[in-house]
Amino acid sequence: METPSLFKRCFGEGIGTALLVLIGPGTAAFNGIITANNNESTTLADIGVISFAFAIIVMAMIYSIGRLTGCHINPAVTIALASTGHFPWKEVGPYLLAQCVGGTIGAFGIVSVLGMDGVLIGNLGATVLAPSTGYIQGIFIEAIAAFILMFVIMGVAVDSRAPKDWGGLVIGLTVGGIIMMTAGPTGASFNPARTFGPYVVDSLLGGNINWVQFPVYVIGPIMGAVAAAVLYKYIYSSEKLPLIKENSHKEIGK
Template identity: 85%
Template sequence: MERTGLFKRCVAEGIGTALLVLIGPGTAAFNGLITANNNESTTLADIGVISFAFAIVVMAMIYSIGKFSGCHINPAVTMALASTGHFPWKEVFPYLIAQCVGGVIGAFGIVMVLGIDGVLLGNLGATVLAPSTGYFQAIAIEAIAAFILMFVIMGIAVDSRAPKEWGGLVIGLTVGGIIMMFAGPTGASFNPARTFGPYVVDSLLGGNIDWIQFPIYVIGPLIGAIAAAVTYNFIASSRQLQLSSKSSHNEVVK
C-alpha cells in the first residue's frame, strides 16, 4: 500500500488539530460561558465533562486520521517521535505548521458556534495558570502531563508488540484522565497547538490573554514528551537486549 503523501498527511493533521480544539477547548469555553452567566464557579463535575469531550475527540481523530498521518495533533508528540527516530526530522516542520494552523482554525470554529461571548466569557477555553501556580511549577506540571501521554503513546501505538486496535481508546481515555487531574493548576494543555489556537484568536478578538504564560505550554510539553519517549525506548531496548541474551544462552546450551 502506497504511503500517503506529506501534503495530505499535513492536511489530516490540520483537520485533526482543528477538531481537537473545536471540541475540547470549545466545551471548556461553553462551560465558562454558562458559569459566567449563572455567576457560578467551575466544579469537578464540569472538569469531568470537559475531560470526556477531549477523550471523545482524541479517540475519534485517532481512528479517523491515524491511518494517514499517525494522528499526532500535538507538536510535542511530533518532536518526541522525531527525537527518538520514530519520525523523520525533515517532516517535523510541516507537521508543526499544520498543527498550529489547525489550532487557530479550531479556535475560530469556537467563535462561530458560541459567538463573541465564547471569547469574552468563555475565553475560547484558553489555558491559564491558577493564581497559586508558579511559573516553573507550571512548566513541571505540563511536563509531567506530557510525559504520561507520550509514555502511553509509545506503549500502545509505537511499540510493534502493542495491540494497536486499542490505541484510540487507551490514548483518548488517558488524555481525559490527565485533564481531570491537571486542569486546576495549568488548564492541562500538554499540547502547544491546543494552547496556541485559542491564544491567537482570543488576542485578535479582544479576549484576555497573557502571552507571558505561553512558553510554559511549549517548554513543559516538549520536555515531558521527549523524556517519555527516551525513557520508553530505554526500557524497550533493555527488554530486547535481555531476550537476545537469553536466546544466545539457549543456543550455547544446545
C-alpha cells in the same frame, strides 16, 4: 500500500488539530459561559465533562486520521517521536505548522459556534495558570502531563508489540484522566498547538490573553514528551523496539 504524500498528511494533521480545539477547548469555553451566566464556580463535575469531550475527540481522530497521518495532533508528540527515531526530522516542521494552523482554525470554529461570548466570557477555552501556580511549577506540571501521555503512546501505539486496535481508546481515556488531574493548576494543555490556537484568536478578537505564560505550554510539554519517549526506548532498548521508516507513520494521538 502507497504512503500518502506529506501534503496530505499535513492536511490531515491540520484537520485533526482543528477538530480537537473545536471540541475540547470549545466545551471548556461553553462551560465558562454557563458558569458565568449563572454566577457559579467551575466544579469537578464540569471538569469531568470537559475531560470527557477531549477523550471523545482524541479517540475519534485516532480512529479516523490515524491511518493517514499517525494522528499526532500535538507538536510535543511529533518532536518526541522524532527525537527517538520514530518520525523523520525533515517532516517535523511541516507537521508543527499544520498543527498550529489547525489549532487556530479550530479556535475560529469556536467563535462561529459560541459567538463573541466564546471569546469575551469563555476565552475560547484558553489555558492559563491558576493564581496559586508559579511559572516553573506550571512548566513542571505540563511536563508531567505530557510525560504520562507520551509514555502511554509509546506503549500502546508506537510499540509494534502493543495489542491491536486499542490505542485510540487507551490514549483518549488517558488524555481525559490527565485533564481531570491538571486542569486546576494549568488548564491542562500539554499540547502547544491546543494552546496556540485559542491564544491567537483571543488576541485578534479582544480576549484576555497573557502571552507571557505561553512558553509554559511549549517548554513543559516538549520536555515531558521527549523524556517519556527516550525513557521508554531505553527501558526496551535490549528488545530493539523497531524504528519507523522515514516515509511511514503510526497511529498516535493528542
